[in-house]
Amino acid sequence: MQVGQLITDMAQAAREASRGVASAPVAQRNDALLAIRQEIISSRDSLLAANEADLVSARRLELDEPLIDRLALNPARLDALEEGLEQVASLPDPIGAIEHLRKMPSGIEVGTMRVPLGVIAIIFESRPNVTVEAAALCLKAGNAVLLRGGSEAIHSNIKLGELIGRGLAKVGLPTASAQVVPVVDRDAVGALLNLPEYIDLVVPRGGKGLIARVSEESRVPVLKHLDGICHVFIDRDADPEKAMAIAINAKTQRYSTCNTMETLLVAREQASLLPRLVRAMQEHGVEVRGCPASRSAAPDILVSAEEADWGTEYLAPILSVRVVADVEEAMAHIARYGSDHTESIVTENSETAARFLREVDSSSVMHNASTRFADGFEYGLGAEIGISTDKLHARGPVGLEGLTSRKYIVKGDGHIRQ
Amino acid sequence: MQVGQLITDMAQAAREASRGVASAPVAQRNDALLAIRQEIISSRDSLLAANEADLVSARRLELDEPLIDRLALNPARLDALEEGLEQVASLPDPIGAIEHLRKMPSGIEVGTMRVPLGVIAIIFESRPNVTVEAAALCLKAGNAVLLRGGSEAIHSNIKLGELIGRGLAKVGLPTASAQVVPVVDRDAVGALLNLPEYIDLVVPRGGKGLIARVSEESRVPVLKHLDGICHVFIDRDADPEKAMAIAINAKTQRYSTCNTMETLLVAREQASLLPRLVRAMQEHGVEVRGCPASRSAAPDILVSAEEADWGTEYLAPILSVRVVADVEEAMAHIARYGSDHTESIVTENSETAARFLREVDSSSVMHNASTRFADGFEYGLGAEIGISTDKLHARGPVGLEGLTSRKYIVKGDGHIRQ
Numbered sequence: 001m002q003v004g005q006l007i008t009d010m011a012q013a014a015r016e017a018s019r020g021v022a023s024a025p026v027a028q029r030n031d032a033l034l035a036i037r038q039e040i041i042s043s044r045d046s047l048l049a050a051n052e053a054d055l056v057s058a059r060r061l062e063l064d065e066p067l068i069d070r071l072a073l074n075p076a077r078l079d080a081l082e083e084g085l086e087q088v089a090s091l092p093d094p095i096g097a098i099e100h101l102r103k104m105p106s107g108i109e110v111g112t113m114r115v116p117l118g119v120i121a122i123i124f125e126s127r128p129n130v131t132v133e134a135a136a137l138c139l140k141a142g143n144a145v146l147l148r149g150g151s152e153a154i155h156s157n158i159k160l161g162e163l164i165g166r167g168l169a170k171v172g173l174p175t176a177s178a179q180v181v182p183v184v185d186r187d188a189v190g191a192l193l194n195l196p197e198y199i200d201l202v203v204p205r206g207g208k209g210l211i212a213r214v215s216e217e218s219r220v221p222v223l224k225h226l227d228g229i230c231h232v233f234i235d236r237d238a239d240p241e242k243a244m245a246i247a248i249n250a251k252t253q254r255y256s257t258c259n260t261m262e263t264l265l266v267a268r269e270q271a272s273l274l275p276r277l278v279r280a281m282q283e284h285g286v287e288v289r290g291c292p293a294s295r296s297a298a299p300d301i302l303v304s305a306e307e308a309d310w311g312t313e314y315l316a317p318i319l320s321v322r323v324v325a326d327v328e329e330a331m332a333h334i335a336r337y338g339s340d341h342t343e344s345i346v347t348e349n350s351e352t353a354a355r356f357l358r359e360v361d362s363s364s365v366m367h368n369a370s371t372r373f374a375d376g377f378e379y380g381l382g383a384e385i386g387i388s389t390d391k392l393h394a395r396g397p398v399g400l401e402g403l404t405s406r407k408y409i410v411k412g413d414g415h416i417r418q
Numbered sequence: 419m420q421v422g423q424l425i426t427d428m429a430q431a432a433r434e435a436s437r438g439v440a441s442a443p444v445a446q447r448n449d450a451l452l453a454i455r456q457e458i459i460s461s462r463d464s465l466l467a468a469n470e471a472d473l474v475s476a477r478r479l480e481l482d483e484p485l486i487d488r489l490a491l492n493p494a495r496l497d498a499l500e501e502g503l504e505q506v507a508s509l510p511d512p513i514g515a516i517e518h519l520r521k522m523p524s525g526i527e528v529g530t531m532r533v534p535l536g537v538i539a540i541i542f543e544s545r546p547n548v549t550v551e552a553a554a555l556c557l558k559a560g561n562a563v564l565l566r567g568g569s570e571a572i573h574s575n576i577k578l579g580e581l582i583g584r585g586l587a588k589v590g591l592p593t594a595s596a597q598v599v600p601v602v603d604r605d606a607v608g609a610l611l612n613l614p615e616y617i618d619l620v621v622p623r624g625g626k627g628l629i630a631r632v633s634e635e636s637r638v639p640v641l642k643h644l645d646g647i648c649h650v651f652i653d654r655d656a657d658p659e660k661a662m663a664i665a666i667n668a669k670t671q672r673y674s675t676c677n678t679m680e681t682l683l684v685a686r687e688q689a690s691l692l693p694r695l696v697r698a699m700q701e702h703g704v705e706v707r708g709c710p711a712s713r714s715a716a717p718d719i720l721v722s723a724e725e726a727d728w729g730t731e732y733l734a735p736i737l738s739v740r741v742v743a744d745v746e747e748a749m750a751h752i753a754r755y756g757s758d759h760t761e762s763i764v765t766e767n768s769e770t771a772a773r774f775l776r777e778v779d780s781s782s783v784m785h786n787a788s789t790r791f792a793d794g795f796e797y798g799l800g801a802e803i804g805i806s807t808d809k810l811h812a813r814g815p816v817g818l819e820g821l822t823s824r825k826y827i828v829k830g831d832g833h834i835r836q
Contacts, residue, residue, distance in 0.1 A: 108796070369830030
């Protein structure tokens with residue numbers, strides 16, 4: 001069969017199945033997650049064998065070691081997977097409740113109800129655990145889901161798809177509610193992106209190349225995450241100890257995450273903090289690149305920041321530092337070079353903080369806290385499908401609610417419009 | 419200048435201006451609307467003269483009478499326009515408040531703040547009053563706006579753009595916050611749709627051709643309204659008088675609106691209502707087209723409904739009628755032929771009603787009320803930029819909130835992530 005036809009058939013089946021999941025009571029959706037968990041527990045051996053087939057190919061293809069590591073399943077990772085399913089099952093039901101019901105002057109009552117989006121396609125790269133995590137979140141929110149993982153993980157993903165299907169069948173939900181695309185053909189992605197009649201949302205998870213391709217090509221709405229060029233601004237009125245702690249944590253707690261600080265902005269009056277701060281960064285192995293004013297204040301900064309540094313997401317132990325005149329100049333720098341992801345101000349001045357919180361146009365804006373907190377679990381969402389840097393629909397860490405829509409509910413008693 | 423360059427320059431200026439509007443206090447945004455109102459009041463004569471130029475061309479081009487009517491401004495319409503500006507100015511500020519602030523286990527407080535979307539492009543057809551209404555809503559929500567009206571209204575729109583710009587300048591807001599595209603070149607629309615770096619949202623308002631073109635071509639997210647094929651279902655347990663009143667109101671109160679009923683579904687047990695109902699429709703001048711069972715029940719139905727009738731938005735005094743076995747079959751019909759806009763069930767059975775409200779996947783789902791209530795003003799939104807049949811971001815009648823985004827706000831006191 002042509003891959004385009006295969007994907008169309010799968011998407012059409014998902015659309016039909018989506019009505020079944022959407023109208024399933026929450027107990028049945030939770031039971032499905034627990035049944036999938038049980039299938040994974042009972043099939044650990046064959047799952048690890050399928051994963052081994054992927055690992056053998058990966059090694060034969062001499063793929064990068066970090067990629068091979070992300071690809072690998074092992075008992076500890078399966079434990080985490082199984083725990084994740086239990087945890088999503090225990091979250092409150094995001095759909096079905098009527099909210100904000102208000103009586104209008106005409107006499108009708110108007111409220112809203114959270115409802116599933118319908119069919120969601122997740123396009124991701126090598127980590128096979130995403131297959132299960134994403135399926136769990138979509139099903140919990142009453143959606144059908146199409147899962148397209150990386151070609152390196154195809155054996156693992158097909159096996160996981162089979163176990164998910166078995167779990168769904170056990171609780172009487174259509175197996176087409178969660179389907180793994182069983183081919184590695186790159187055209188499968190193009191086909192998914194071209195089916196707005198069957199698919200309501202595409203969520204790409206992976207590197208910038210994948211996300212750029214999906215954004216460029218998709219005729220289906222995309223929930224995406226672009227760069228995370230996050231800033232901490234140490235204001236004139238900052239407490240130096242809080243500033244030190246936040247800056248060091250925001251940079252060094254993890255280097256590869258999107259909410260890691262990449263540029264530190266320091267108010268002129270706080271430049272005297274820089275020597276200590278730079279030393280601390282260097283002790284963590286961070287290379288510091290500075291503007292001329294920062295290098296004057298801290299001669300230990302051995303590298304000059306170039307124009308390109310301000311717009312770079314290092315995802316590495318590198319930090320650019322700039323001295324600015326005031327909060328105004330800091331916000332202008334963020335507006336010009338930032339990626340609207342996460343920025344934090346350190347200050348004891350509540351007016352300056354309020355202004356920064358109001359005027360900085362990023363998905364998370366913080367006061368006296370590390371940018372590393374920008375995360376669905378830290379925000380109490382209970383789960384996270386990703387972090388959106390879009391401004392429509394869902395912005396910032398996206399939990400179950402981002403996988404829902406809402407509709408208006410109107411209650412009358414024979415009311416007609418005058 | 420090339421039209422592409424003109425539009426790019428306008429969009430870039432709008433992006434820059436958007437920061438000014440976004441950070442303007444609500445009093446200044448309201449004053450802008452009142453200043454625009456004052457400019458319109460002081461320039462009524464030159465505005466009516468510009469409109470007369472449009473009307474002269476329209477008559478010379480022998481445009482349809484209804485189109486010429488929509489194009490015309492007159493003192494009564496200007497009154498309405500001026501009142502509208504006052505009314506939007508009096509609405510509560512949709513942006514800036516921190517909501518849902520909650521303390522997390524880590525000690526940080528997490529909440530959300532409604533913020534402007536940024537730059538919105540409105541692409542609409544002949545009615546020049548949309549220029550002012552749309553500008554008012556966008557500015558109130560702290561956005562910059564690009565307005566592209568129909569070519570028939572170009573003189574009126576350019577004049578209105580000038581008055582809007584003067585009002586903005588009077589209160590010290592950038593005039594680029596609201597700009598009318600001053601050329602009729604069709605390429606201007608294509609150019610707008612291709613600037614996702616400057617424009618955050620496109621709202622097409624007009625006929626199906628316009629909306630289809632915008633949806634197909636746009637690289638900017640679109641908030642759109644497709645068909646309104648609305649249904650009323652008279653359930654087995656319906657109160658006959660409520661059923662009669664709602665069906666007649668939903669069809670006959672206005673024929674050209676998207677929330678008008680196009681298909682009436684009647685449970686088998688209620689078929690005996692049909693003769694009376696059909697007579698009442700016919701007295702209103704409505705042509706009724708029925709399925710075989712409805713024609714047996716009501717021989718006054720002279721026309722057979724064809725398959726194509728079920729998927730047609732008549733926007734005219736025509737109604738299709740189908741007898742169905744039960745609520746199940748009614749919902750299946752709606753899922754197959756409907757446009758997910760607005761559906762209503764008439765029933766005294768609260769279980770059946772709850773099921774219909776939960777399972778029908780439309781932007782508005784109603785119980786014992788006329789579909790004609792699906793409207794931003796009736797829902798208490800205070801204003802309406804349009805009705806969205808999309809499932810992402812905003813669904814159903816869209817008021818000021820649909821023109822906003824939200825961001826996460828995090829408050830700490832030196833908190834770092836463990």
